[in-house]
Amino acid sequence: MNCRTADELFTAYVDGELGTDTETSLAAHLEVCNTCRLEVEVEESVKRMVSDRLQHIPAPVGLKSRVCAALAEEEEHRPWWHEISRRVRRHPRQIVGALAALFLVAAVGILSTVLEPEPPALAARLMRHHADCAVQFATDKPLTVKSWFQSQGIDVADTPSSLAPFEYSLIGAHICEMLHQNAAYMVYRHQGKEVSICRVDGIPVDLQKLEHVDYGSARFYTVTYGNSNLVMWQEKESVFAIVGQVKSEDLMAMAAETRIL
Amino acid sequence: MHDFDRTDDANEDFQTTALVHMDALFNSAVRMTGNVADAEDLVQETFLKAFRFFARFRKDSNCLAWLFKIMKNSYINRFRQKSREPATVSIDAGLPGQEGTFLETPGHEMEPADSMYSRILDDEVEDAVRSLPEEFKLVVLLSDVEGMQYREIADVLGCPVGTVRSRLSRGRSHLRKHLQSYARELGYLEKDTGR
Numbered sequence: 170m171n172c173r174t175a176d177e178l179f180t181a182y183v184d185g186e187l188g189t190d191t192e193t194s195l196a197a198h199l200e201v202c203n204t205c206r207l208e209v210e211v212e213e214s215v216k217r218m219v220s221d222r223l224q225h226i227p228a229p230v231g232l233k234s235r236v237c238a239a240l241a242e243e244e245e246h247r248p249w250w251h252e253i254s255r256r257v258r259r260h261p262r263q264i265v266g267a268l269a270a271l272f273l274v275a276a277v278g279i280l281s282t283v284l285e286p287e288p289p290a291l292a293a294r295l296m297r298h299h300a301d302c303a304v305q306f307a308t309d310k311p312l313t314v315k316s317w318f319q320s321q322g323i324d325v326a327d328t329p330s331s332l333a334p335f336e337y338s339l340i341g342a343h344i345c346e347m348l349h350q351n352a353a354y355m356v357y358r359h360q361g362k363e364v365s366i367c368r369v370d371g372i373p374v375d376l377q378k379l380e381h382v383d384y385g386s387a388r389f390y391t392v393t394y395g396n397s398n399l400v401m402w403q404e405k406e407s408v409f410a411i412v413g414q415v416k417s418e419d420l421m422a423m424a425a426e427t428r429i430l
Numbered sequence: 431m432h433d434f435d436r437t438d439d440a441n442e443d444f445q446t447t448a449l450v451h452m453d454a455l456f457n458s459a460v461r462m463t464g465n466v467a468d469a470e471d472l473v474q475e476t477f478l479k480a481f482r483f484f485a486r487f488r489k490d491s492n493c494l495a496w497l498f499k500i501m502k503n504s505y506i507n508r509f510r511q512k513s514r515e516p517a518t519v520s521i522d523a524g525l526p527g528q529e530g531t532f533l534e535t536p537g538h539e540m541e542p543a544d545s546m547y548s549r550i551l552d553d554e555v556e557d558a559v560r561s562l563p564e565e566f567k568l569v570v571l572l573s574d575v576e577g578m579q580y581r582e583i584a585d586v587l588g589c590p591v592g593t594v595r596s597r598l599s600r601g602r603s604h605l606r607k608h609l610q611s612y613a614r615e616l617g618y619l620e621k622d623t624g625r
């Protein structure tokens with residue numbers, strides 16, 4: 170081992186994150202090399218200084234009860250209630266079932282699991298959640314977006330730099346970590362409006378329950394939620410979605426023009 | 431006190447799995463936001479989101495790392511709402527020859543808060559950590575304050591382990607530059623290495 174190869178290993182060495190073999194050969198180098206040993210000592214002291222000096226700051230006394238109160242409130246006004254009532258209006262015969270479920274199943278977790286495969290609920294979740302999502306990675310270069318997703322272990326289709334026939338241009342991407350594990354979103358913007366395309370993995374979507382429109386050779390499934398529209402389509406094994414506060418015809422046009430499909 | 435019912439199974443599960451990490455989250459939140467009020471809001475928002483998605487949380491995985499992940503996203507998001515044109519810094523997610531940018535949030539000024547907290551936070555090392563660029567700050571906090579391993583940190587940040595290591599390395603050299611003379615005073619640094 171020489172100084173250049175050693176230099177790359179200092180941080181992991183200090184943190185005890187090197188494999189045994191590498192650690193042994195680095196230790197051997199440190200025995201004989203003062204320069205490297207000094208570097209390691211400095212990094213160790215920076216680490217030690219941070220852990221010594223940064224005191225553990227406990228949460229303020231009132232915070233726990235404040236959070237619990239907010240959780241209780243959240244439980245009372247759970248969003249799934251709205252999802253159920255919307256479904257109920259469209260399918261009145263499900264009313265009895267839904268109400269029975271409500272009274273019988275008190276545990277929230279179970280209820281939301283039961284509802285998950287319902288596409289309208291899924292759409293609502295996708296959009297409500299998406300409103301919360303930040304662009305993690307800002308760039309207008311399609312190649313960079315693709316390699317970035319690949320570096321995160323997600324394979325995405327080729328990303329166009331703009332969405333024809335409108336002038337939405339690529340501004341960045343993010344990974345939706347909360348909704349499902351491997352959701353990749355490409356985000357486009359035009360005149361202050363954002364549209365994003367994502368691949369919906371990890372959640373079973375029963376597209377057949379949605380309204381559909383045949384558009385050229387493609388079949389699109391549409392959902393409206395608040396001011397937003399969601400258009401989904403099946404491609405190979407995956408379901409893709411395009412979401413935005415944009416007319417669904419426009420979303421379909423973008424989806425059809427874009428050869429992500 | 432409140433009617434978040436402890437006797438309900440799902441709620442009790444949330445209390446024992448997630449809410450127990452409140453101190454750890456607050457501890458980092460206060461360094462991320464730079465003030466107690468914003469840190470409280472951030473922690474509350476984190477638990478609300480976690481509660482909504484708790485059914486999706488795999489019970490055998492690391493809840494603290496999951497909570498940190500939610501908190502990190504909420505924090506980025508909050509900042510994004512505050513500023514229309516965020517500054518950007520170079521990406522170092524391991525893309526050779528690729529140009530890209532990550533959101534960078536500016537260091538917030540400390541607000542005069544509760545005196546106990548301001549006394550703790552009024553410290554040169556605290557200052558140096560707080561003024562680290564965002565992409566390094568959280569890594570340093572998770573590693574050197576929370577004692578997390580690279581793999582857990584990678585999980586929180588959603589990046590490869592190699593990226594954790596390189597950000598930590600760069601974060602520490604930032605600190606080293608800022609704290610060199612101070613560290614020598616305190617006896618943390620014996621000699622000058624002239625790097």
Ligand SMILES: [Zn+2]
Pocket residue numbers: 171172173175198202203204205206
């Ligand atoms: Zn050497």
Ligand SMILES: [Zn+2]
Pocket residue numbers: 298299302344345346347348
């Ligand atoms: Zn998301």
